[in-house]
Amino acid sequence: MRITRRTMLLGAGAGALTVLLASCTPTPAPPPEETPTREPTVTPTPVGEIPAAAAYFRTAWTTDPYAYGARSVTPVGATTADRETLANPLGNRVFFAGEATSQSAPGTIRGAVESGERAAREVSEAMGEGERVAVVGAGAAGATAARSLLEAGIDVTVLEARDRAGGRLATHDSDDWPVPPQAGAWLLGSDDTETASRMALLGVGSVAVSGVAGFSRDGEVAPPSGEDIASAIADVRAASSDVSLADAMAEAGLADSDEHDAFVASLSAMTGIDPATASSWYAPTLPDGSFDALASDVAPFVEAPLGDLDVTYSTTVSNVVHDDSGVSLRLAGGEALTYDRVIVTVPLGVLKAGAIEFDPPLSFAHRGAISALEMGAIESIWLRYDAPFWATSAAIWHVVGPARPTPTPEPTDEDPAAEDETEEPTDPTIRTWINLLPTTGEPILVGLVGGPAARVVAELDDDALLTLAAESLMPFTDPDAAED
Numbered sequence: 001m002r003i004t005r006r007t008m009l010l011g012a013g014a015g016a017l018t019v020l021l022a023s024c025t026p027t028p029a030p031p032p033e034e035t036p037t038r039e040p041t042v043t044p045t046p047v048g049e050i051p052a053a054a055a056y057f058r059t060a061w062t063t064d065p066y067a068y069g070a071r072s073v074t075p076v077g078a079t080t081a082d083r084e085t086l087a088n089p090l091g092n093r094v095f096f097a098g099e100a101t102s103q104s105a106p107g108t109i110r111g112a113v114e115s116g117e118r119a120a121r122e123v124s125e126a127m128g129e130g131e132r133v134a135v136v137g138a139g140a141a142g143a144t145a146a147r148s149l150l151e152a153g154i155d156v157t158v159l160e161a162r163d164r165a166g167g168r169l170a171t172h173d174s175d176d177w178p179v180p181p182q183a184g185a186w187l188l189g190s191d192d193t194e195t196a197s198r199m200a201l202l203g204v205g206s207v208a209v210s211g212v213a214g215f216s217r218d219g220e221v222a223p224p225s226g227e228d229i230a231s232a233i234a235d236v237r238a239a240s241s242d243v244s245l246a247d248a249m250a251e252a253g254l255a256d257s258d259e260h261d262a263f264v265a266s267l268s269a270m271t272g273i274d275p276a277t278a279s280s281w282y283a284p285t286l287p288d289g290s291f292d293a294l295a296s297d298v299a300p301f302v303e304a305p306l307g308d309l310d311v312t313y314s315t316t317v318s319n320v321v322h323d324d325s326g327v328s329l330r331l332a333g334g335e336a337l338t339y340d341r342v343i344v345t346v347p348l349g350v351l352k353a354g355a356i357e358f359d360p361p362l363s364f365a366h367r368g369a370i371s372a373l374e375m376g377a378i379e380s381i382w383l384r385y386d387a388p389f390w391a392t393s394a395a396i397w398h399v400v401g402p403a404r405p406t407p408t409p410e411p412t413d414e415d416p417a418a419e420d421e422t423e424e425p426t427d428p429t430i431r432t433w434i435n436l437l438p439t440t441g442e443p444i445l446v447g448l449v450g451g452p453a454a455r456v457v458a459e460l461d462d463d464a465l466l467t468l469a470a471e472s473l474m475p476f477t478d479p480d481a482a483e484d
Contacts, residue, residue: 049477050470055384057172057181058465062377062458066161067168068349069375070272070450071107071185072100074282076244082369086348087115090363092126093322093341095119097141100348100373107271107284107376109140109169109185109195116144119343124152127341134159134329134337136317137345139167140302145343147305157339158309159329161316164299165306168347171297172382179295179440181382186294187270187434191285196292202304205296207439212289213394214262215475216401223398224263226286228254236280245273248280258401265431266398268450272376275451289396295440320344321359349375377454381430381469385443390435391478397433403472428456430472447472 061070074080080103087101097119102111119141123133131154135146138160149156164170170183188196188206196206214223229245232252236243243251245264254260264275271284278284319330320342327342346356351370362370430447437443447469449457457465 049389050473051385051387051389053383053466054386055174055176055382056462056466057174057177057183057382058462059183059378059380060458061168061184062379062455065353065355066350067347067375068353069347070168070378070454071376072348073107073271073273073284073374073376074279075274075277075372075374076242076279078279078372078374079282082372085365085369086373087118088366089122089126090322090358090366091324093324093327094320094358095122095341095343097145097343097345098137098139098347099141105191108192109188110192112140113144113195113198116141116146116343116345117148119345120145120148120152123149123341123343124154127154131155131340132157133341133343134327134339135343135345136329137167138162138165138302138306138311138313139345140169142167142343142345143302143305145345146309147307150307150309156309158306158311159315159317160311160313163314165302165311165313166299167302167345169298169302171294171299173297177382177384177444179436179442179444180297181446182294182298183380184298186298187291188294189285189291190288192292199294199298199301202300203296204294204298204301206292207295207436208290209293209395209434209436209439210290211394211438212396212398213392214259214398214400215392216258216399217404217475219475220392221400222259223289224259224266224400226263226267228252229260229263230286233280233283242279242281244276245278245280245283246275249275262398262400262431265429265450265453266448268453269378269432269448270450272378272450272454274374274376277374291396293434293436293439295436317356319357319359347375348373376450377452377458378448378450379454379457380449381447381457381465383445383447383469385445388437388443389478390476392435392476393438395435395438397435397476399429399431399433399472399475403429403474426452426456428453428460428468430457430469433473433476445473 061067083101083103083106087096089095097115099107099111101115105111133149133154133156135142135156135158138158142158143165146156146158168184172181172183212223214221229249232248232254235252236248266287270287273284316332317329318332321328326338326340329337352375430449432448434446
């Protein structure tokens with residue numbers, strides 16, 4: 001059920017915590033404006049042999065104030081214990097859920113769902129009869145927690161900062177797209193069979209994506225293999241200390257190569273990791289070249305468990321005050337609501353940004369866990385063409401090496417030694433592409449970029465991103481199609 005903030009406030013109880021919060025908390029700033037997932041503000045133009053796209057869509061998770069990233073990742077120095085700590089409740093009043101609190105499946109839809117189920121169990125075990133519970137966030141974790149509580153006969157209300165449910169699960173609905181672009185998680189791997197089954201039962205369609213191809217500017221090449229990288233990770237896991245993925249590769253003697261760069265870029269695009277900081281002990285599963293891609297509106301996956309629950313949208317929680325008698329939530333608009341217990345399901349990025357203040361402050365252990373974990377960056381660009389300009393039927397593409405010839409550098413008077421000390425700029429080439437033509441019949445390409453490259457891409461305007469995408473696609477052009 002969609003209810004307005006006014007309706008919610010009229011029905012909300014007031015108590016001592018409300019007065020306490022009003023007296024100890026300054027007037028909050030207005031709620032942040034959600035960074036819209038952008039559509040083109042320019043008319044795409046052809047680049048070389050790449051035609052202009054008929055439709056275009058991009059994501060903006062890196063700058064989204066309700067996410068600040070795509071998914072949580074584990075850097076060097078962090079462990080699963082940090083996720084366990086993050087999941088610990090505060091005084092049996094404030095509980096936490098979300099994929100970042102999952103030890104077994106962090107960064108996944110499955111991890112989010114399981115965390116919601118866990119948090120609901122914890123609340124059920126702690127609460128007394130007739131208590132009221134609020135769930136902050138209507139993503140996969142929040143929707144699951146709320147449904148579990150409702151089925152247990154508990155009075156539950158869901159507060160969502162966005163104007164929709166789903167959180168980092170979102171589908172772009174437009175008549176321009178016969179296969180709707182997915183803004184959030186949409187590629188399900190071999191570990192996601194349960195999630196895929198749940199979605200199928202709810203009518204969320206998917207298509208198989210398989211077949212890997214590698215292309216350089218000189219033509220088709222062998223797709224990059226991750227076998228030696230997997231071996232390097234295994235060696236570090238047997239060592240006495242953790243190191244970053246980049247350092248693990250260096251210690252294994254893996255020389256810099258176009259093939260390694262392409263594989264690591266793909267790993268970042270799928271998981272959001274930064275190879276320079278990502279833990280080798282807790283490295284994400286390496287892609288195996290086969291996925292189920294969501295190909296219809298994913299909303300039923302979250303809306304079905306919400307059902308007829310009271311959900312208040314466009315309502316940002318800025319403060320959480322708790323004591324032995326209950327919890328008071330201060331909204332960004334200045335209002336305060338009281339509940340007996342609260343489940344907070346906001347993304348790790350929101351907690352790291354300090355967008356929600358806690359009183360009493362979060363424990364040292366909680367703050368340490370939030371600081372230790374990282375929010376990974378993933379951005380995507382969807383391009384629909386009137387006709388394919390490529391010949392390969394492979395569904396997963398890798399750009400190996402420079403997408404275009406490297407220009408000869410202009411001579412300078414600078415000291416070469418000084419240039420060596422300068423950090424090389426991040427290469428934003430979009431090296432991973434999903435070709436939806438073989439399974440959907442639609443000439444749609446989806447470019448994926450992760451880690452530092454995603455943060456660079458997120459700052460590009462539409463014209464610059466379209467140009468980058470076209471340049472990144474240059475190795476895949478079909479000469480016969482160009483002649484036609």
